Amino acid sequence: MASILETRGLSKRFGGLLAVSEVDFTIEERSIASLIGPNGAGKTTFFNMVAGLYTPSAGEIAFRGRRLNGVKPNQITSLGIARTFQNIRLFSNMSALDNVLVGMHSRLKASTLGAVLRTPSVVAEERQARERAVELLEFVGLPDRDEVWARNLPYGDQRRLEIARALATQPALLLLDEPTAGMNPQETNALTDLIRRLRAELDLTIFLIEHHMRVVMGISDRVTVLDHGVKIAEGTPHEIQRHPAVIEAYLGRGASVAPAPAADGAGRPEPAAEADR
Secondary structure: OOEEEEEEEEEEEEOOEEEEEEEEEEEEOOOEEEEEOOOOOOHHHHHHHHOOOOOOOEEEEEEOOEEOOOOOHHHHHHHOEEEOOOOOOOOOOOEHHHHHHHHHHHHOOOOHHHHHHOOHHHHHHHHHHHHHHHHHHHHOOOOOOOOOEHHHOOHHHHHHHHHHHHHOOOOOEEEEEOOOOOOOHHHHHHHHHHHHHHHHHHOOEEEEEOOOHHHHHHHOOEEEEEEOOEEEEEEOHHHHHOOHHHHHHHHOOOOOOOOOOOOOOOOOOOOOOOOOO
16 A cells, blocks of 8 residues: 655754654555654654654655645645644634634635625625535534534534544645544543544544554554654554563553554553553
8 A cells, every 4th residue: 555654863952852753654545544753752743744743953854745844834734635723723712613714724726805895706705605514523423513613512512523624625634633632432432433434534644642542452554662752663563562672662561452442442451551641
């Protein structure tokens, strides 16, 4: 299967701190890949370089063969990469529907003059955008919530709304930064099921940072482990759970992590390994 994202020798230095050091990384199309590691391992820095928020100090990033070094975040979004954040970044005083419509802005074709004159093409495009936004809200599990202000949604629903807004940009690659952070077991199971559906029904490639090991081991095709900015292991969930360097640096000796259960929560086990960010 063809790769969608590749990094070669990717590094990021902040003054005297080397946050990410010469990381080689590849994600295949329509796969689910996870990035894990101890607190301060460089995971979010890696994400921020892929998303264009940080410029690499060395190395290269390529998306579908196109070099991303120095490409601006809005241009990266237009190319087909979207992301969510560990700390939810919604427009709290806007409705759920309007939050999703903001995500569609990069795909709308109306000119400023057309928007002012309210031409038929602009009106039609706006109608189609609203219809699609409602569809995305329904897809992520927020039917009939389109007029609710984002700040009034429960925490788990805010997470879903952020994913809907990311989907509105029509990505091929979706970066999820700790999507289950702060969720209870029921919310975690439901969101894990949603991530599976993103791949199965929308043909997306998913790349996530996640500390909930049951989620990681339950949905990932491949897991990459960073420690102090260095890639120390990469492989299937089965291989990573038994990798000596990973056990020593992150999972802890004697770690055994079962896959995440289905969204119905039947027979839900307790998390076996967690870590603070």
